[in-house]
Amino acid sequence: MMKRIAVLTSGGDSPGMNPAIRAVTRTAINFGIEVFGIRNGYAGLLAEELEPLDNLMVSGINRVAGTMLQTSRCKEFHELEVQKRALSLLEKHRIEGLVVIGGDGSLTGARALHRLGVPVVGMPGTIDNDIAGTEMGIGVDTALNTIISMVDMIKATASSHSRCFIVEVMGRGSGYLALMSAISTGSQVAVIPEYRLNYERIVELLDVRFRTKHTNCVIIVAEGVCPGHEFMQRLMDTGKGRIQQDVRLTVLGHVQRGGIPSHFDRYLGSRMGEMAVLALTQGERGVMVAQVNGRMQLRDFDDILSRRKTIPADSIRLARNLGIEVGDAVEVA
Numbered sequence: 001m002m003k004r005i006a007v008l009t010s011g012g013d014s015p016g017m018n019p020a021i022r023a024v025t026r027t028a029i030n031f032g033i034e035v036f037g038i039r040n041g042y043a044g045l046l047a048e049e050l051e052p053l054d055n056l057m058v059s060g061i062n063r064v065a066g067t068m069l070q071t072s073r074c075k076e077f078h079e080l081e082v083q084k085r086a087l088s089l090l091e092k093h094r095i096e097g098l099v100v101i102g103g104d105g106s107l108t109g110a111r112a113l114h115r116l117g118v119p120v121v122g123m124p125g126t127i128d129n130d131i132a133g134t135e136m137g138i139g140v141d142t143a144l145n146t147i148i149s150m151v152d153m154i155k156a157t158a159s160s161h162s163r164c165f166i167v168e169v170m171g172r173g174s175g176y177l178a179l180m181s182a183i184s185t186g187s188q189v190a191v192i193p194e195y196r197l198n199y200e201r202i203v204e205l206l207d208v209r210f211r212t213k214h215t216n217c218v219i220i221v222a223e224g225v226c227p228g229h230e231f232m233q234r235l236m237d238t239g240k241g242r243i244q245q246d247v248r249l250t251v252l253g254h255v256q257r258g259g260i261p262s263h264f265d266r267y268l269g270s271r272m273g274e275m276a277v278l279a280l281t282q283g284e285r286g287v288m289v290a291q292v293n294g295r296m297q298l299r300d301f302d303d304i305l306s307r308r309k310t311i312p313a314d315s316i317r318l319a320r321n322l323g324i325e326v327g328d329a330v331e332v333a
C-alpha cells in the first residue's frame, strides 16, 4: 500500500476543484495514506511548495470557488529536463502517487510524468468541457449556471431597449459552453468553432426577429471562434444598412470561472477525487477519471489526449429544433 501521495491543480481554475481536493484528501486519509498538497500547479512542484493536508484543512472548501491549492500555467513543463527535475523532486519528498486536476495541457504534463515512471491519475478540471473520454469536466456545470444567469440579465436589458446582444463566452477550442447556454437561455444563435458560421443567415434572422416584433436577440459566441468584437464587426459589415436593432457586445470573461461550485460540480469533484485515490491504491497508472454514462470510469491518458472531444450531435439537433442558428457542419476532407 502507498504511504504518501500528492495532489495539485493546474491550468485555468474551475469550480469544483476544491471538492475534488477535499475528496482526494479525505479518501487517502481514510486509507491511512498521507496527502500532500502541491501549491501553484507544476510551477509549485518545481519550487517544492508542498504541504501536508489534513481533514481540517479541507473542511468547508466544498462551497468555495477556485482552488485552495492555487494553480498556474507552467510553460517550462513541456521540457523533458524540467519533467525529470519534477520526478526527482517527487522522489525526494517520497511521493508515491500523484493526482493532477486540470485541463488538456495539465493532463499532458501528467502523462509526461507517467511516462517517466510516476504513478499518476488525472481528473478533468476545466470549464471548457473539451476533454475527450468524459461526459463532463469538473466546473462545466457551475460555469454554465454563471453564464445563464448573466445572459438572463442581459436579456432583461436587451428587451427593454429592443436590442441585439452579442455575448462572448469562454471555450478556447470548444463550443460546448456557447451551445449549451444558448439552449438553456433561449438565445437565437450559438457561434461555435465546431461549425462554420454563416453571417448572412444571422443577418436574416435579426431581420425576422425585428419584423416579428421580438424585443431581444442574443448571439452567444465562443471565444474559440474569434473575439466578440471581431464577430460584431463582421456581422455589421455583412448586414450593412440591413440591421435595424442596436447591437451591443458583452464579454463575460473570467466571471465564468469564479462561481461557487454547483451541487453537480461538488458531487462530480467528490466522486472523481475518491475514484482517483481508489485507482492509485489499486495500481492504476496513467489514467484519467472520467464520467461515462453517469458512472466513474478510468481512461488512458493516450486515449483521451489523442482525440478531440466532439459536440454531442443530439444537442446540435435540439438547438436546431428550438430554432437556434448554429451554422453548418464542417465537412471533414
Ligand code: F6P
Binding pocket: 012, 073, 103, 126, 127, 128, 170, 171, 172, 223, 257
Ligand atoms: O481553459 C479554460 C479557460 O478558461 C479557457 O476557456 C480560456 O480560454 C482560458 O482558460 C483563459 O485562460 P487564462 O485564465 O490563463 O487567461
